[in-house]
Amino acid sequence: MSHIRPRRLRSSAAMRRIVRETRVSVDDLIYPVFVTHGSGLREEIESMPGCFRFSVDELVDEATKVRDMGIPGLLLFGLPMHKDECGSEAYADDGIVQNAVRAIKSRVDDLLVITDVCLCEYTSHGHCGIVRGDKVDNDSTLELLAKAAVSHAAAGADIVAPSDMMDFRVAAIRDALDTSGHLDTVIMSYSAKYASGFYGPFRCAADCAPQHGDRSSYQMDPANGREALREVALDIDEGADIVMVKPALAYLDIIRSVREITDLPVAAYNVSGEYAMVKAASANGWIDEQRVVTEILTAIKRAGADIILTYHAKDAVKWLR
Numbered sequence: 001m002s003h004i005r006p007r008r009l010r011s012s013a014a015m016r017r018i019v020r021e022t023r024v025s026v027d028d029l030i031y032p033v034f035v036t037h038g039s040g041l042r043e044e045i046e047s048m049p050g051c052f053r054f055s056v057d058e059l060v061d062e063a064t065k066v067r068d069m070g071i072p073g074l075l076l077f078g079l080p081m082h083k084d085e086c087g088s089e090a091y092a093d094d095g096i097v098q099n100a101v102r103a104i105k106s107r108v109d110d111l112l113v114i115t116d117v118c119l120c121e122y123t124s125h126g127h128c129g130i131v132r133g134d135k136v137d138n139d140s141t142l143e144l145l146a147k148a149a150v151s152h153a154a155a156g157a158d159i160v161a162p163s164d165m166m167d168f169r170v171a172a173i174r175d176a177l178d179t180s181g182h183l184d185t186v187i188m189s190y191s192a193k194y195a196s197g198f199y200g201p202f203r204c205a206a207d208c209a210p211q212h213g214d215r216s217s218y219q220m221d222p223a224n225g226r227e228a229l230r231e232v233a234l235d236i237d238e239g240a241d242i243v244m245v246k247p248a249l250a251y252l253d254i255i256r257s258v259r260e261i262t263d264l265p266v267a268a269y270n271v272s273g274e275y276a277m278v279k280a281a282s283a284n285g286w287i288d289e290q291r292v293v294t295e296i297l298t299a300i301k302r303a304g305a306d307i308i309l310t311y312h313a314k315d316a317v318k319w320l321r
């Protein structure tokens with residue numbers, strides 16, 4: 001019989017602590033939030049219990065709380081007043097996100113403000129780019145994404161996060177940021193973003209479901225792993241500072257392979273559907289929310305993520321040790 005007994009190292013809580021390989025820290029977390037026009041608003045999102053759409057004034061309070069909890073940053077998604085064919089509010093100087101960034105930056109110190117750069121929340125058709133005929137046109141979308149990124153940077157965003165999946169958008173955004181003097185604005189690219197059913201609750205929250213067709217001509221096929229590495233390599237070449245894999249849980253293998261091909265920070269997005277499943281099951285008493293959330297975040301980190309974007313961030317801070 002072998003003299004090796006792995007259970008020795010699991011014999012007490014203190015023993016387990018000294019051999020633990022992966023620790024999730026508050027420093028790893030980014031909290032995504034939704035901002036809407038109006039004032040005094042804090043509307044709970046039905047499909048994402050515990051998450052809210054905030055008006056700018058309320059968002060400043062929320063940002064202060066998030067900062068006080070030690071969470072390093074917020075990711076902002078905007079709900080415009082009006083939608084149109086070309087998503088004008090996405091790049092308007094007084095758009096909802098631009099106003100929110102200025103308000104947070106003028107009142108809350110020591111908090112990174114990250115903005116989602118995409119058109120889908122702002123377009124009447126709900127696609128992430130300009131629609132021509134029945135196609136989403138790549139090259140005419142680039143200019144608008146670049147304008148959105150520059151307007152976010154001008155408002156004070158620390159990091160812009162393009163989530164549209166158009167080809168060459170990182171290069172277009174980097175170029176536009178640099179020529180407008182925003183040399184220090186970081187690009188966190190949604191490099192490997194899959195066409196996923198796990199975005200369902202977000203599309204209700206941000207009212208951005210495509211009105212016709214789906215996003216599979218620009219977001220990645222969930223069946224493809226090698227293609228993710230190609231997307232990541234291209235984004236790195238184009239100047240991305242941080243690369244992201246999204247969603248996280250069904251794509252832990254992709255997070256691991258991306259970790260292995262780059263020394264850049266790797267982010268993973270624990271998306272709305274992943275959050276909603278945990279919330280629904282725990283509301284029914286079927287799972288222990290604290291345990292499951294801790295296990296999920298640990299798994300994402302163990303797979304190789306340095307940064308985790310998660311709607312669980314505020315709860316997780318209380319649970320992580």
Ligand code: PBG
Pocket residue numbers: 116118120128163164198199200201202203215270271272273
């Ligand atoms: C917009 C965008 C989406 C998400 C982040 N940015 C929705 C989509 O691509 O349909 C999803 C986030 C989530 O589900 O939590 N392009």
